[in-house]
Amino acid sequence: MSINSFGHLLRLSTWGESHGPAIGCMIDGCPPGIEIDEAAIQQYLDLRRPGTGKNVSPRQEPDQIKILSGVYEGKTTGTAIGMMIENVDARSKDYPADAPYRPGHADYGYDEKYGFRDPRGGGRASARETAMRVAGGAVARLIIPEVEIEARVLAIGGEQDETKWESLLDSLRTEGDSVGALVECVARGVPAGWGAPVYAKLDAMLASAMMSIPAVKGVEIGEGMAAAALKGSENADPMRAGADAPHFEANHAGGISGGISTGQDIVVRVAFKPTSSIRKPVHSIRKDGSEADVVTKGRHDPCVGIRGAPVTEAMMALVLADQYLLHRAQCG
Ligand SMILES: Cc1cc2nc3c(=O)[nH]c(=O)nc-3n(C[C@H](O)[C@H](O)[C@H](O)COP(=O)(O)O)c2cc1C
Numbered sequence: 005m006s007i008n009s010f011g012h013l014l015r016l017s018t019w020g021e022s023h024g025p026a027i028g029c030m031i032d033g034c035p036p037g038i039e040i041d042e043a044a045i046q047q048y049l050d051l052r053r054p055g056t057g058k059n060v061s062p063r064q065e066p067d068q069i070k071i072l073s074g075v076y077e078g079k080t081t082g083t084a085i086g087m088m089i090e091n092v093d094a095r096s097k098d099y100p101a102d103a104p105y106r107p108g109h110a111d112y113g114y115d116e117k118y119g120f121r122d123p124r125g126g127g128r129a130s131a132r133e134t135a136m137r138v139a140g141g142a143v144a145r146l147i148i149p150e151v152e153i154e155a156r157v158l159a160i161g162g163e164q165d166e167t168k169w170e171s172l173l174d175s176l177r178t179e180g181d182s183v184g185a186l187v188e189c190v191a192r193g194v195p196a197g198w199g200a201p202v203y204a205k206l207d208a209m210l211a212s213a214m215m216s217i218p219a220v221k222g223v224e225i226g227e228g229m230a231a232a233a234l235k236g237s238e239n240a241d242p243m244r245a246g247a248d249a250p251h252f253e254a255n256h257a258g259g260i261s262g263g264i265s266t267g268q269d270i271v272v273r274v275a276f277k278p279t280s281s282i283r284k285p286v287h288s289i290r291k292d293g294s295e296a297d298v299v300t301k302g303r304h305d306p307c308v309g310i311r312g313a314p315v316t317e318a319m320m321a322l323v324l325a326d327q328y329l330l331h332r333a334q335c336g
C-alpha cells in the first residue's frame with residue numbers, strides 16, 4: 005500500500021479540500037464489463053451527505069456524483085474510474101487563518117508537518133473527503149455483488165438504548181458539545197479463503213482501513229478487546245459438519261482466522277471519538293505559540309459516528325473487493 009492510495013489491486017486515491025471547488029477520486033484496477041451508472045454510486049452518497057437533519061452537520065451539500073472516466077456505454081472499461089463532486093456550500097469565513105488550533109482536529113499536526121495549510125473547514129483533513137471513499141466503496145460493491153455490507157450505530161456516548169439518543173443529542177447541541185459513538189459493520193456472504201496468512205492479513209487490512217477514517221480511535225474484530233478476558237473454551241468457535249460448508253457454533257473470531265476469511269460474517273466494530281470542533285471553549289494555542297481558548301464556529305456534526313457508519317461500509321467494501329481480486333489472481 006502506498007501512502008497516497010489505498011488497496012493493492014483495487015486502488016483508491018482521493019483529492020480535494022473541504023472548501024475548494026470540488027472533491028474527487030480515482031479508482032483503478034476495477035475489472036471491465038461491470039454495469040455501473042451514477043445512480044448506483046449516488047444511493048450510498050445520499051446516506052453519508054451532510055445537511056439531512058438536526059443530528060448531522062447542517063452544511064448543505066447535495067454530493068451529486070459525476071463519473072468522468074473509465075465507463076463506456078454503462079459498463080466499466082477496466083481503466084481508471086475518475087469521479088467528482090462539486091462543493092457548493094462552503095462557508096470559509098468561519099475559519100480565520102489565525103484561529104487557535106482545534107485540539108483533536110488536524111490543525112496543529114498539519115502545521116507542524118507542512119509549515120503551511122489550508123485552514124478553510126479543515127482543508128484536506130475535513131471528513132468531506134470521506135464522500136469519495138463512499139463513491140469508491142460503491143464501485144467496490146459492484147465487484148463483489150454477492151457480499152452484503154451493513155453498518156449500524158450500536159451506542160452514542162456509551163448509551164446503547166436508542167430511545168435515549170435523541171434527548172442526549174438535543175442537550176449536547178444546546179450545550180455546544182459533542183459525543184462519541186460505537187459503530188458495527190458486518191459483511192455477509194464472504195466465502196472462506198479471502199485474505200493472506202501473514203503480514204497482509206484480512207484483519208490487519210480491515211483494521212488499517214477503518215483506522216484511516218477521520219475520528220476513528222479504536223477497531224475491534226469479532227470479540228475484540230473482550231477476548232483478553234475470556235478462556236480458550238469460551239472464545240472457541242466450535243465447528244460441526246454442515247451440508248456444503250462447516251457449521252460454526254459461534255463467531256468470536258469475527259469471521260477471520262489466520263488472516264483468512266472463514267465464510268462466517270465478518271464483524272468489525274469501530275469507535276468514533278467525539279467531534280473536536282465544539283462551541284464550548286477549549287484551551288489552545290495559536291501558530292505563534294500564544295495561548296487562547298478556541299470556540300469553533302462552522303457547521304459540525306454533533307456525533308461524527310452517525311455519518312461515519314456509511315464510511316465504514318465503504319472501507320469494508322474496498323478491502324473485500326481488493327482481497328477478492330488478490331485471491332482470484334493467486335488461487336483462481
Ligand atoms: C463523517 C464524518 C464527519 C465528521 N464531521 C466533523 C465535524 O463536523 N467537525 C469536526 O471537527 N470533525 C469532524 N469529523 C472528524 C474530523 O474530520 C477528524 O477528527 C479530523 O480530521 C482529525 O482526524 P483524527 O480524529 O482521525 O485524528 C468527522 C468525521 C467523519 C468520519
Ligand SMILES: C=C(O[C@@H]1CC(C(=O)O)=C[C@@H](OP(=O)(O)O)[C@H]1O)C(=O)O
Pocket residue numbers: 022023053054061062063065094095124125126127129130131132133135218281302303304305
Ligand atoms: C462537509 C462535510 O462534513 C464536514 C466535516 C468536517 C470535519 O472537520 O471533518 C467539518 C464540517 O465542515 P467543514 O469542512 O466546512 O468545516 C462538516 O460539515 C461532509 O462530510 O461532506
